Amino acid sequence: MRGWVFALAVALAALLNGQADADTRRYAAFVADSNTGEILHSRLADARRYPASLTKMMTLYLLFEAIEQGELDLADTLTASRIAASQQPSNLNLSAGDTLSVETAIRALIIKSANDVAVIVAEELAGTERAFAVEMTARARELGLSNTTFRNASGLPNSRQVTTARDMARLTLALRRDFPQYMPYFAERSFTYNNRTYRSHNNLVGRVDGVDGMKTGYIRASGFNIATTAQRGDRSLVAVVMGGPTAAYRDSHAEQLLEAAFRSLNNREALIMAAQTLSPRLNPIREQDLLATHIASLDLAQPVAQGDGESLPALRVEISDDLGPPPAIERNxxxxxxxxxxxxxxxxxxxxxxxxxxxxxxxxxxxxxxxxxxxxxxxxxxxxxxxxxxxxxxxxxxxxxxxxxxxxxxxxxxxxxxxxxxx
Missing domain, CATH: 3.30.70.1070 (Sporulation related repeat)
Structure with missing residues (x-):
């Protein structure tokens, strides 16, 4: 069959620094090529998890949508209600009647992850936070987030507010695809409101080459979450880590997942060249074995089990074969x-x-x-x-x-x- 394609999974690994172990009841990870959608790593990616403040990415999606539809302008003023002002930290410590611009609200949601501002936005767009959560869930379904349900705009604890690592990656990519003009906000390291400067919780921005967003989150039930994007040359990745036992572990794991994925993509040409040296054509199993040998001889770390809490991702490498099908064998x-x-x-x-x-x-x-x-x-x-x-x-x-x-x-x-x- 001309154009025959097969995939070879290559486990690339190195142990993370630190002694904390991911809690597999909360842990999930997902890495994909943003350009092609190819999944480079997936571990418990469809297991139900609590999004925590990753929820605010959907709040931002609907806010950006409202701006694009002319319902709001970046300079418009938003006012805190009593309900918004009562939200638990992380917040801007607003009082009822306090105001801020839409643009400041965007920065507060991304950088400070302010729960009071999430409610202000929800009430502005839908009247109540509960009505806004219904809209969030409906929009999530339209975007393909089939395993996500929102009950609030902030990500504060709610046992029925659930998602998956795969869905959070889809939402991250949807934000980049639909609202590229707002992506610079996700790369900002700080903002100032009422003479106070707030610094970003996303420690990968500015520290890891190519990382330009997106969002972190934490509640006790979820552990430490992050959804992040990174671009190096013409290669672009999205990575989601959920359930980290500490923020440092989450950041280190996400960084190593990204580094391993970029290394894997960089090695693809070498893998394809290795496959092309296999002539004459071998039977598929023998060829698969030899390809594994070629891959093992590359400059890669010794593999460990794919996808456990301390391992780096495996790459699914697609190698095209234009030599046609192997010859038919007559059998008794x-x-x-x-x-x-x-x-x-x-x-x-x-x-x-x-x-x-x-x-x-x-x-x-x-x-x-x-x-x-x-x-x-x-x-x-x-x-x-x-x-x-x-x-x-x-x-x-x-x-x-x-x-x-x-x-x-x-x-x-x-x-x-x-x-x-x-x-």
Missing amino acids: PETVARTNAGSWSVQVGAYADAAAAQARLETIRDMSGDRLANAALATPRFATNGRVLYRARFTGVDAANARRVCAQLAAVNESCFAVAPGG
């Missing part, structure tokens, strides 16, 4: 019948580390729903070209199901081969 019908009756396997990668192979199996099992629920996870070790590699295989699968799983994964450009008994 009796042999085919015996093979179909046996125990097949599904191989989804080959890795230089058993933990990485195991983590890949867990990720694919989650993607495949019930099809692989009863399959065993195996990481058989083998040697090639003087290196030890580990195949990531689901075993104990019947032939029909193996093919269905691979068809399902191929549809989303994930690497998969159905392996006959004895293969």
Whole structure:
């Protein structure tokens, strides 16, 4: 099949500094290429989490929308109500009747993460915060945030206000796509209101090369969250980390996820060149094994399990093959019948580390729903070209199901081969 594409997952890792461990009940992480939408790392990305002040990105989205529609102007004045002035910190410590401009409100939401200002905006746009939350949720659905529900404009604790890391990445990208003219606000490090200067909670801006936004958040139930964007040359990333045990851990983890993703993208050309040296054409499993060897020989850190709280992301590398399909093999019908009756396997990668192979199996099992629920996870070790590699295989699968799983994964450009008994 001309244009045959397969994906090879490469685990890139290094341990984070510090001794705090992410709480997996709150932790989630997601990294994607902003230009292509390609997922570079995903761990518990669809698990329900509390957004905390990442909520304010949706408040800002609706505020920017109102400005663009002519309902408000940056210079317009907003007034604090009694309800707005009663909001818990973080806030500007406003009193009822205090005023601020729309532009100051934008800075207060982004930089100070002011809860009182979030309520002022909600009341200005919808009359009440509750009505505004309904609008937030409706707009979220239109933007594809299918697992997000808002109950307030600030992110203050509410057990029914939930989201996912993937949805927060979608919202981050929607803000950049729909309102690029307001993105400079997210890169500002401070603002002044009533002769007091407030500094940004986003410590990655100005510290990590290319980071230009977006938002941090914290409540006790959520842990420390961050959604951030970064641009280096023509490469652009979005990264979300949720559930950090400390702000320093969250920042360090987000930074290392971004650095690893950029390194991975920089290595893509080398990986493609390595694939192109594989001639004549090999059978898919053998080729996958050799590619893993090539990748392991690159200047990459020793891999650990993909996506655990202390690891860096794996890159799904797509390598195009314009050489056409491998030649058909004629098989004896009796042999085919015996093979179909046996125990097949599904191989989804080959890795230089058993933990990485195991983590890949867990990720694919989650993607495949019930099809692989009863399959065993195996990481058989083998040697090639003087290196030890580990195949990531689901075993104990019947032939029909193996093919269905691979068809399902191929549809989303994930690497998969159905392996006959004895293969």
